[in-house]
Amino acid sequence: MTTATTPAQLPARSADTRASGRSPKVRTRPPFRLSRVIYSAIAIAVAIGWVFPVYWMINSSLLPNRTLQSFIPTFFPVNGSLNNYANTLEDGTFFSALGISLSVTLIAVFFCLLFAFLAAVAISRFRFKGRKSFVLAVLIVQMLPAEGLFIAQYKMVASVGLLNSIIGLSVIYTAAVVPFTIWMLRGFVAGIPADLEEAAMVDGLSRTQAFMRITFPLLAPGLVASGVFAFLQAWNEFTVALVLLPAEAMQTLPLWLRGFIQASATRETDWGQVMAASTLVAVPVIVFFLIVQGRMTSGLVSGAVKG
Amino acid sequence: MSSTVATAPERAAKQDRSPAPPRRRVPAPYFLLIPAVVILLIGMGYPLVWQIVTSFQEFGLKQQFGQPADFVGLANYFELATNPDMWGVVVRSLLFMVITAFLTLAIGLLLAVLMTAVGKAVRLTLQVSLLLAWAMPVVAAMTVWIWLFDRRRGVVNYLLDMIPGVDMNRFAWLENPLTFFMVASIIVIWMSVPFVAFSVYAGLTQVSDEVLEAAQLDGATPWQRLRFIIMPMIRPVIAIVLLLQLIWDLRVFTQITMLQDAGSRASEFDLLGTYIYKLGAGSQDFGMASAVSIFVLVLTVAISWYYVRSLLKEDEQS
Numbered sequence: 001m002t003t004a005t006t007p008a009q010l011p012a013r014s015a016d017t018r019a020s021g022r023s024p025k026v027r028t029r030p031p032f033r034l035s036r037v038i039y040s041a042i043a044i045a046v047a048i049g050w051v052f053p054v055y056w057m058i059n060s061s062l063l064p065n066r067t068l069q070s071f072i073p074t075f076f077p078v079n080g081s082l083n084n085y086a087n088t089l090e091d092g093t094f095f096s097a098l099g100i101s102l103s104v105t106l107i108a109v110f111f112c113l114l115f116a117f118l119a120a121v122a123i124s125r126f127r128f129k130g131r132k133s134f135v136l137a138v139l140i141v142q143m144l145p146a147e148g149l150f151i152a153q154y155k156m157v158a159s160v161g162l163l164n165s166i167i168g169l170s171v172i173y174t175a176a177v178v179p180f181t182i183w184m185l186r187g188f189v190a191g192i193p194a195d196l197e198e199a200a201m202v203d204g205l206s207r208t209q210a211f212m213r214i215t216f217p218l219l220a221p222g223l224v225a226s227g228v229f230a231f232l233q234a235w236n237e238f239t240v241a242l243v244l245l246p247a248e249a250m251q252t253l254p255l256w257l258r259g260f261i262q263a264s265a266t267r268e269t270d271w272g273q274v275m276a277a278s279t280l281v282a283v284p285v286i287v288f289f290l291i292v293q294g295r296m297t298s299g300l301v302s303g304a305v306k307g
Numbered sequence: 308m309s310s311t312v313a314t315a316p317e318r319a320a321k322q323d324r325s326p327a328p329p330r331r332r333v334p335a336p337y338f339l340l341i342p343a344v345v346i347l348l349i350g351m352g353y354p355l356v357w358q359i360v361t362s363f364q365e366f367g368l369k370q371q372f373g374q375p376a377d378f379v380g381l382a383n384y385f386e387l388a389t390n391p392d393m394w395g396v397v398v399r400s401l402l403f404m405v406i407t408a409f410l411t412l413a414i415g416l417l418l419a420v421l422m423t424a425v426g427k428a429v430r431l432t433l434q435v436s437l438l439l440a441w442a443m444p445v446v447a448a449m450t451v452w453i454w455l456f457d458r459r460r461g462v463v464n465y466l467l468d469m470i471p472g473v474d475m476n477r478f479a480w481l482e483n484p485l486t487f488f489m490v491a492s493i494i495v496i497w498m499s500v501p502f503v504a505f506s507v508y509a510g511l512t513q514v515s516d517e518v519l520e521a522a523q524l525d526g527a528t529p530w531q532r533l534r535f536i537i538m539p540m541i542r543p544v545i546a547i548v549l550l551l552q553l554i555w556d557l558r559v560f561t562q563i564t565m566l567q568d569a570g571s572r573a574s575e576f577d578l579l580g581t582y583i584y585k586l587g588a589g590s591q592d593f594g595m596a597s598a599v600s601i602f603v604l605v606l607t608v609a610i611s612w613y614y615v616r617s618l619l620k621e622d623e624q625s
Contacts (some may be wrong), residue, residue, distance in 0.1 A: 040429045043421050051436035053497070054443060056462065057451040073462045112348070119343035122336035132619070139615060141351050143607050145558035147580040148600035151587040152354030152361070152407075175350020178343055182382060236444040238561040239580075243588065254446040254561075261450055262568060270456055282447040289442035 007112035030103025057282070061085070061275035068271045084276035094280065096249070097256035103166050104252060105234040108173035112181050112230045113223060115174070125194060136200035150243045155243055162183075164247040172244065173234045180233070181226045228292045235285060253281050317393070355604075358597045366594035383598035393575050393582070393599070398556060400579040401487070407492045407499075407559075408552035414496065422508050436507075441501035449565040452494045452543055456480045464515025481570025489564055499555070503548045510544035511537070518582070550614050560584065579603050 060068060062080030088094060119138075123131055145184030153172050154163075190216050200210040238254045245251060251259065259275050261269070362383055364376040387393045418437070422430050440448075455463050456477045467475035480486045514537050522532050562578035567576055577585065579599065587596035 034361075036425060039421060039424045040426065042434045043425045043429045046418065046434040047433040048423070050433075050440050050497070050501075053448065053451045053455060054439045056455060057447070060454065068460065071460060071465075073460070073465050111342075118339040122339035126336035128336045131336070134344075136615065136619065137347075139618070140608065140611075141347060143554050143611055144351060144355065145554075145580070145603055147558055147560050147583050148603045149351065149354045149358060150584075151593050151596055151600070152357035153350070155357065155593075156354060171346070172350050175346045178346055182343060184459055232442075236446070238446055239584075254444065257446045257450065258568070260567065261453075261565075271457075271460075274450055275454065278447040278450045278504065282443050285444050286439060286442040290438055306596040 002203045008191060024088045054282075054286075057275050057278055060271060061279045063272055065272045067269060069268075071192060084272040085280070088273050088276045088280065093251070093256060097251045098304045100166060100245075101235060101253040104169050104173060105231055107166070107170040108177060108234045108287075109227055111170075111174045112177045113227050115221075116178050116181035116185050117223065118181045119146055119178075120189045122192040123182070124186045136157070138179045138182050142183065146176065146237075146239045150240060153240065154243050164245055164250040167250075169241060169244050172240055173237065175228045176237075181230050185219075185222055185225045188225075192218045203233070203274065224292065230286070232285065232289065257281050320616070332546055344514065358600050361593055362597035362601045364594050364597075366401070366597070367590075367592050379594070383594045384602075387595065387598055387602070395575065396577050396579055396582045397534055397602075399484075399577075403492065403559070404553055404556040407495050407556045408549065411496050411499045411503055411552050412494070412545070412549050413554075415500045416507055416545075418504040419498065419507035419511055421465060422504070423511055437501035437504055440497055441505075443498070445498070445561045446565070448494070448498060449562060451489070452497075453565065453569045456490055479497050481566060484575045487566060487570060487576055490562070491566055494562055494566075495556060495559060499552060507541060510541035514540050546614060546617075550611055553610050557607060558603065 053191070059075070059077050061079075061084055063074055064079070064081065064083065066075050067079070090112035119134075122128075123135055157163055157168040157172070160168075162171075196214050196218075197207075197210040200214045201207060205213065236254060237252075238258075241252045241255050245255065257277055261274055332500075345513060361376070363378055363380060364370075365379045366376045367381070370376045376415075378486075418433070422433060425433070443451075455461050458464070458477050464478055466473045467473055480490050518536060519532055522536055527535070558580050563576070563578050563581045564584070567581065570576065574582075583596050583599045583603070586592050586599060
């Protein structure tokens with residue numbers, strides 16, 4: 001790796017300067033000759049195609065069932081209403097699922113960040129015996145498929161009486177997400193030169209003070225990025241929740257949404273309501289994600305590039 | 308565990324005398340690792356060991372009701388190896404994994420390059436629409452796609468039917484394994500391409516302008532610049548995203564389960580994830596389910612082996 005990149009450096013000289021063609025003499029945007037207009041047209045077409053399912057979900061959620069039953073799709077919600085949302089929320093199960101999802105996710109994110117932070121500091125600031133084994137273990141553990149472990153996790157959680165409990169699920173989520181979080185955070189920690197802290201210590205701060213005042217603030221973006229990643233993982237998780245929460249009354253949002261479709265599988269599917277329910281589950285995540293995504297990607301990349 | 312901790316300060320001190328990176332003297336890093344290690348041992352380590360042990364046991368319904376599980380050696384594995392259903396599932400899963408992961412990577416790469424080739428406004432439009440797809444919770448995304456592919460009122464059939472000469476009215480995508488997995492693959496690709504595109508794009512933005520310009524002045528063709536400068540620089544990113552795609556696509560579960568909800572639960576519609584789930588949660592045959600799980604783990608490790616090894620080598624050099 002010739003370009004050791006820190007997250008901080010990442011956006012500095014992005015493609016913006018190159019792509020906007022500020023250096024006309026040298027065409028630095030290789031290797032294609034087609035004009036930019038064609039590229040732009042392709043890009044816009046791809047964008048429309050890619051976003052269509054999301055649009056379709058929102059569009060359908062606003063339409064009355066009568067309209068959705070037609071064999072000719074309605075492409076714009078001209079006569080749209082929020083009735084489907086009202087019907088979905090009236091049920092009340094949504095809020096119980098929301099509460100359970102929030103609790104499980106927040107507990108998992110908190111412990112995940114705490115544990116991963118400590119571990120990331122250990123592996124990127126210290127050389128010690130077993131360091132390599134630990135890094136390797138982290139790498140392998142994050143490859144373990146949830147579907148390969150859920151029976152054992154079920155038996156274990158059941159044997160301590162924590163089926164259908166927020167704690168049982170949180171413990172498994174924390175364990176499942178911690179490896180990836182460590183992986184992401186180590187890139188960030190390694191990106192902050194230890195010299196900074198040492199300089200502060202020369203100036204008379206204690207090690208802890210130096211760390212808290214110098215390194216920790218610089219790490220904040222990394223913690224946010226990893227926290228968001230952990231949040232999304234836990235929030236969207238389906239398989240483990242399916243296994244560890246067998247009770248009807250204990251459902252996370254993904255389980256609730258699936259149950260919603262299944263329930264309507266017996267009669268004619270109420271697609272308007274199903275789409276409203278899907279939108280309710282998706283929109284908060286999408287908004288949250290859009291706000292913070294840039295940091296996530298650079299976090300992932302710096303983790304990957306750092307090796 | 309406790310012995311490791313006890314000797315930790317001593318070891319750290321010893322390490323510190325070497326001139327290499329260790330700059331810190333005080334508390335041993337082992338203390339920092341304890342919480343992460345403990346939670347990993349509880350949540351993943353113990354279940355993994357249980358799973359391995361159980362895969363060598365007869366663990367069916369009787370054992371569920373308290374009978375001790377007998378060790379049967381490799382019997383579960385033999386039974387699986389001679390089960391044609393299982394081979395169908397394995398072959399399908401591998402095919403699905405390879406096709407989906409490589410298509411995802413190819414499309415993601417193209418889109419990343421496209422992002423560098425267009426103006427800012429267009430790039431933002433493309434990025435936002437990819438982000439929306441990326442941020443969709445899997446379960447929500449699945450409900451939309453199932454609606455899109457609905458036999459009678461799905462917009463996909465409607466649009467395809469409008470193409471002259473194509474008769475897709477009421478075409479049942481989810482009733483035939485081939486089209487079932489085509490739909491699954493399209494959905495998985497739709498969800499995973501954004502991650503690849505953004506990661507590669509982030510990698511591309513790190514390629515230094517000066518180096519590219521210098522190469523151009525030295526007479527390097529665009530192809531040579533791509534081949535010898537850009538590709539080597541973004542290779543680590545490509546390697547990790549491909550590996551992650553392969554692993555994720557091998558264990559795809561939610562998508563298949565929900566498509567099965569909407570279509571058919573017959574065994575020709577299973578991949579490894581759903582197969583294990585049916586063996587375990589459905590038939591309560593934990594011994595067999597564990598054996599398949601272990602098989603998936605071995606497969607995953609085999610797929611990632613090359614990457615892990617090269618990573619370890621780099622670690623030694625640094």
